[in-house]
Amino acid sequence: MTKRWLVTGCSSGLGRALAARLAAEGEQVVAAARRPETLDGLVARHPGNVVAAALDVRDAAQCAAAIGRAVDAFGGVDVLVNNAAYGQFGTFEEVSDAELAAQFDTNVFGPWRLTRAVLPLWRAQRRGHAVFVSSVAGVVPFPGLAAYTASKFAVEGAAESLAAEAGHLGVKVTILQPGGFATDYSANMVMPQRRIADYAPVGDGMLAAVRGMNTKAEINSPELFADVVWRLGQMESPPLRLPVGTDSVTYLEPAYDARRAEYDQIVKAGQHILARPASTDKPV
Numbered sequence: 001m002t003k004r005w006l007v008t009g010c011s012s013g014l015g016r017a018l019a020a021r022l023a024a025e026g027e028q029v030v031a032a033a034r035r036p037e038t039l040d041g042l043v044a045r046h047p048g049n050v051v052a053a054a055l056d057v058r059d060a061a062q063c064a065a066a067i068g069r070a071v072d073a074f075g076g077v078d079v080l081v082n083n084a085a086y087g088q089f090g091t092f093e094e095v096s097d098a099e100l101a102a103q104f105d106t107n108v109f110g111p112w113r114l115t116r117a118v119l120p121l122w123r124a125q126r127r128g129h130a131v132f133v134s135s136v137a138g139v140v141p142f143p144g145l146a147a148y149t150a151s152k153f154a155v156e157g158a159a160e161s162l163a164a165e166a167g168h169l170g171v172k173v174t175i176l177q178p179g180g181f182a183t184d185y186s187a188n189m190v191m192p193q194r195r196i197a198d199y200a201p202v203g204d205g206m207l208a209a210v211r212g213m214n215t216k217a218e219i220n221s222p223e224l225f226a227d228v229v230w231r232l233g234q235m236e237s238p239p240l241r242l243p244v245g246t247d248s249v250t251y252l253e254p255a256y257d258a259r260r261a262e263y264d265q266i267v268k269a270g271q272h273i274l275a276r277p278a279s280t281d282k283p284v
Contacts, residue, residue: 004078007030030048053065088100128170138177
């Protein structure tokens with residue numbers, strides 16, 4: 001059955017690969033990007049199946065317009081893929097209020113406002129699938145990526161809440177947790193205006209690792225991501241969380257194991273119970 005997709009961040013990388021794969025499979029796709037002219041070739045190759053939409057997810061009016069584009073072109077939306085995001089580098093102290101706000105406006109508030117705008121359609125048709133592209137950084141706290149990590153943790157919490165709130169309306173939710181992919185993520189990473197030398201021992205190593213990510217032989221291809229997401233869209237009962245990429249489990253499994261071990265140790269020791277002060281009441 002052909003589905004109607006709205007995918008954000010399609011000018012390059014994961015979003016572009018996904019839009020191309022969906023079109024090749026005969027799906028109907030609204031490919032959204034801040035620079036829709038970058039999609040002219042894709043639209044020309046798949047007339048009738050792909051339409052482009054100008055979308056900056058920070059703009060509520062453009063979010064509404066993108067959904068309107070999907071309604072006009074295909075009659076609605078079945079699957080929304082919240083893919084648009086970027087990485088803000090910097091340790092906790094280095095990232096300014098403005099840099100933190102900008103990171104959350106794109107990575108958290110953007111998916112929230114776009115999903116909120118499509119929910120009335122899904123409530124009316126009693127079906128829909130919201131896909132949130134998180135990261136292994138939504139579970140693993142990488143040093144030097146405090147703002148980015150925080151944004152992905154927030155996305156996962158918001159998505160889980162949506163699943164609990166809208167499941168009875170036929171709305172499905174999936175959180176994708178990609179590992180490292182051969183995209184422009186590292187090249188487009190935003191550096192903080194302020195750098196603090198004391199954090200160089202942890203920050204510089206992380207920055208070098210991110211900058212060199214595309215040179216790794218085992219790096220995942222965007223086409224792998226596109227294949228996983230297309231197959232996800234065909235599932236009757238998709239998972240709430242889905243690691244994506246050959247390295248994703250390598251990052252996630254130790255993190256989940258460490259959390260469980262710490263939790264078990266704390267509970268076993270009774271440290272989760274606050275000590276109560278001795279009563280000062282005197283017997284009558």
